[in-house]
Amino acid sequence: MSTKLDIYTAKRRGRITNLLFTSVCFLATVTCVIVLFILIWNIILQGKSWLSWDFVDSFPSRFPHKAGIKSALYGSIWLIGLTALFSVPLGVGAAVYLEEYAPKSRWRKLIQLNISNLAGVPSIVYGILGLALFVRALALERSVLSGALTLTLVVLPIIILASQEALRSVPDSIRRSAYALGATRWQTVWYQVLPASLPGIMTGVILALSRALGEAAPLIVVGAMAYVPFVPERLSDEFTSLPIQIFNWTSRPQEDFHHLAAAGILVLLIVLVSMNAIAIFVRHKYGKKIRW
Amino acid sequence: MTEEGSGKEQSVEMELGEAAVIKLPRSTSLARADGLLVRLRPFYEGVIHFALFICASISVLVTVGIVIILLYESVQFFFDVSIIEFLTGTRWTPLLKPQHFGILPLMCGTMLVAAGSAIVAVPIGLGTAIYLSEYASPRFRDIVKPFLEILAGIPSVVYGYLAIVTVSPIIRYLFPSAGVFNAASACIVVGIMILPMIISLSEDILQSVPLSLRGAAFALGANKFEVTVRVVVPAALSGIIASFLLAISRAIGETMAVTLAAGATPKLTLNPLESIQTMTAYIVQVSQGDTPTGTVEYRTIFAVGLMLFITTMVMNVIAQYILSRVGEQYE
Amino acid sequence: MASTPLVKKMIQPSDKATSGFSKAPIVRPSIPSGKRMRTADELAQATEKISVRDMSFYYSENRALTDISLSIPECCVTAFIGPSGCGKSTFLRCFNRMNDMIEGTRVEGEILLEGQEIYSSRTDIVTLRKRIGMVFQKSTPFPKSIFDNVSFGPKIAGIRKKKDLYEIVERSLQRSALWDEVKDRLNESALNLSGGQQQRLCIARALANDPDILLMDEPASALDPASTARIEDLIFELKEQYTIVIVTHNMQQAARVSDQAAFFYQGVLVESGATEALFTNPQKQQTEDYITGRFG
Structure with a gap:
């Protein structure tokens, strides 16, 4: 031994x-x-x-103690709402085309490669595109619509990639069964594939929108204003948003404005965390029910 | 034939005690004939197909749009400023007299932040990825991962705030020579920002190393450390490098944190305690001001944007290429 | 071991091919006597539902099926048998053009459904698939309620009224012998059903379209014996109203449920005929070898 x-x-x-x-x-x-x-x-x-109700319900001001985030909060809500309106149909549509319709050709490969690369383009570059395209060429000026369209470009690749992932996770047997029952391609997608992949798509959409909510750089380039003492009421109105307001307060030297910025960040983080909580909830509630 | 079929059906229905039978609209012909809906079907299916195709094409149009706009304005910019001066000049003062258009200081600032954030993020990120992939229990992983997701979800402007309010004072305490705005604080927060990206990408790569490879090494009497460092990490190395590239490209494109923390003084320096300016921060600076459209100053943002786009695109394409090859390797 | 009655019944002396291989007991699938199987005469008299003439099938350059001619009689069960990879499933999928989904496939020759060319440019695939229902090897319920599963076909055909849909669902589920088991939980997810129930749900789903023909691609291969027996009973009942084509690699099953059988080997239809005749007195050596279990 x-x-x-x-x-x-x-x-x-x-x-x-x-x-x-x-x-x-x-x-x-x-x-x-x-x-x-x-x-x-x-x-x-x-x-x-x-952080107080007055803070949430007041317009920005030169005096820290009177300043609030009302216009920023409303601006952000406008931006996110419009961005969702534009980006979700476009993004999910593109994903459906790539996963369900496009033949396996070089064209499809090209689009796919292009989308992966777009996801890595710095958001400020989208801001430059938005400035030249929406603000100048389409003459939408420094409006909340320009901002939302620019944010749409930023989040579009994220939504497409997440939706593709979700669509890919639906087994082919579902499609085959629907086709065998005489469903057309669109009926198959609309009645079977999309509902089955909805939890994954929702999660991706929420994550993309929370990215849009925190984005400031492209909005500054398309001309979001730092000082907006009103709530946007039309698509053509000027706007500010939470991250821009935070940026503005942070870049001031006075200590009091830094506290304001911190309070603004808290509001932003609370909104973000609730959005993510919804995403997690959706993933768990509906994700588990479906087992293939 | 049809009568025969329905006759059979009725007999069955009677057996089942059914009163009325709902008949599906049904033709004995195979050709498209019955009903407006059916006749229109190829049409609306085609419309939907086309609409979806447009959705997918928009992504291509966006890329084309970015390239055209950046090139168009940059070319006009280069009518006024020689491309040689732009690429080799060591002073960048487009908004002051005398104007200088040498992008090197901005490039230098960008690279300083990228390198500094990599120094912060790479060791911590790789260590975390290895721990999570090779050592951690599934439960521990389940606890840590949500925190990393939160870290990844914090907006850039928040990191900028933290750089100024928290990190910068600490750096100035440690190095009294540092200014309020310094590259080091930007490096640290950007490093934290790209951490989650490095961790999740590297961990995926490490996990994709086949178990059989680990098993083979263990069977030869290697311990966990040897298996990890000599077998798993080398096998995943190209993928890990790709994840670093993607993260650094993200750091290069990072805007708000850098704008807030690093300052607005384009400088050709490698000293992280000085105030610098990155390409992204410069674009923000011009956008905030009231630079009239069509002037040389206005066009600088497109020229700088083009440089930024090219730099990040090249890094992304290389990383994607490496990752796609890694994917094939273990299939 | 061979003394148990069950096994004894299955072993029958073979007429052909005894020398050389005679050491292994030759197992010939037994034909059940209790159930009513259509005779060769009846098969000959039955209306021709599908007629296949000199059909070949290609996956891009590879020929998967060669010059197949076959007649499928109405209201009978036709079984396709053969070793895996022999092309029987591919052939089945030709009838409702499911192969169209695979890029680069091509059909030569003709398949006629009641005299109408299935692979004609005038053929509407949707109409075709409504008339020719299909059940897959693995049960594939949609991740929805039982009701939504069965009503999917009628719904996309344009029936919207809940009452009408309900009637179709009830009728289909009754025909697929599932109604009594699920009538109280039509709104539950179909994924909660057992494997055998799921497969019968898939049959009900196909029946809800009111097809004339039902294609079944190894419908019981993933099921336990009890569930398999139920499916087989169901097939026996359904053939009174529907023309059924079933692919199986279980020869016992083919012998139990089918009236006509067709044996495929390497993309060629080797032999077809009344099941009883094919199993007791095959004309070709390959068929004999296969059904006696010498290969495949």
């Missing part, structure tokens, strides 16, 4: 490296979580005493 390796004694070699490596990796993981908590704690600490 003693001449052979004893299987009960662990080999010493590399034990310490192994332990060290594991700990380093574990620390890295923990760092990520801790950083998140520090960030959020910081914002809460800075902003919570400034």
Whole structure:
């Protein structure tokens, strides 16, 4: 027995490296979580005493104590509503075309490659496109419509990719069965494939819209205003949005405006978290029911 | 034939005790004949097909639009400013007299932030990805992943706020020479921003390394560390590098945090404690001001945008290419 | 082992091909006597529902089916048998043009449904598929309620009134012998049904379209014996009203349910005829070898 390796004694070699490596990796993981908590704690600490109903229901002002986010909040709601209106049919339609209609040709491959690359284009570049196309060429000026159209371009690739994923997860047997019952292609898609992939599409749409909600750069390029003391009422009205208001307050040197920014961030984060909570809820409620 | 069929059917219905039988609209012919709806079907199916095709084509139009607009305005810009000066000049002062149009300071600032954020994000990101993929229990993973998703969902402007209010004071405390606006604080927050991207992409790649490969290494008597570092990570290396590329490309295109934190002084420097300006921050700066349309100053944003677009596009295409090859490798 | 009566019944002496292979017991599928199977004469007299003439089928360049001619009589069960990959499922899918969905497929020759060319440019695939229903190997209920599953066909055919739909659903479910099991839970998800119930639901779903022909692609291969027996009983009842074509690689099943059988091997229709004749007295050596279990 003693001449052979004893299987009960662990080999010493590399034990310490192994332990060290594991700990380093574990620390890295923990760092990520801790950083998140520090960030959020910081914002809460800075902003919570400034967060009040008056803050939500007041227009921006030169005086920090009178300033609020009413116009920014309404602007954001307008933007998200319009962006959803434009981007969801376009994005889901494009995904349906690519997954259900397009023949496996080079054209389809090209579109696919193009969409993946568009998802990586910096949002500010979409802002430049929006500036040249919507604001100048189509003469929509610095309107809430220009802003929403620009945001549509930003989120379109995200919605398309997420919807494609969802459509791909619907088994082919569903399509075959529908065709065998005499359904046309569109009837198959509309009555069977789309309902079955709805949870996945909804999740993708909500994530894309929360991205749009937090986006500021392209809106600044298309000319969102920093100071808007009114609520937009028409598509052609000028607008601001939560992230732009936050940006504006943060870039001021006075401490009080930083607190305002923190309070604005809290409102933004609350909206974002609720949107994501809906996404998670949808995924769990409807995602689990369907087992193939 | 039809009569015979319905006769049979009726007898069955009587057996079942049914009174009335709803008959489907049915033809004995195979040709398209019956009903307006049926005759219109090829038409509306075609309309829908076409509409969906348009939806998909819009993505191509967007790309074409970006390229045309950036090129069109940039070409006009290069009528006024020589392309050599633009690419090699070391001073960028389009909004001040005397005007200089050398993009190198902006490029330098962008690269400084990209490199700095990579230094922050790559080790932590890779370590986390390895831990989550190779060591963590499924339960631990389920707990950590939502936090990473939240981290990924925080808007860029929030990171800008944190850079100014939280990170910058710490840096100035540690390095008293640092300014209020400095590249280092931008690097740190952008690093945190791209962390979730590196983690999720790298983890996917690590997970796609076949179990058999790990098993083979374990069977040769390797311990967990050796399997991970000598077998799994090398096997996934190209994919991991692709994930770094995608994340760095994201850092290059990152706008709000950098605009807030890094300042607005284009400078050819590698010192992260100084105030700099990135390409994206410059575009924001011009957009905020009242630069008249059609002037050289106005066109600078298109020229800078073109540089930004090309840089990120090249990195994305390389990363996509690597990833597509990784995908084939294990199929 | 061979002394149990069940096994004994299945082993019958073979007329042909005894030398060389005689050590292995030759198992010949038994023909059930209790159920009413149509005789060769009846088959000959039955109206021809589908007629296939010199049909060949190609996957791009590869010929999957070669010069097939076959007549499918009305209100009978025709079984396609043969080893996997012999083209029997491909052939079945030709009848309702499901192969059209695969790019690069091509059909030569003709398939006539009551004298009308199925592969004609005038043929409307939707109408065709409403007349020729299909049930797949794996039950494929839509992830919806039982009611929505069965009413899907009528609904897309333009029937909107809930009352009418309900009647069609009830009738279809009764014909597929599922009504009593599900009548109280029509609004529950079809995915909660058992495998056998799901398959009968798929049959009901096809019947709701009021087809003349029912194609079944190995409808019981994924089911337990009890569920299989129910499906087979159902097929026996349905053939009074519907022309049924079934693909199976289970020869016992073919012997139990079919009136006419067709044996395919490597894309060629080797032999077809009344089931009883084909199983007891095959004309071709390949058929004999296959049904006695020597290959495949």
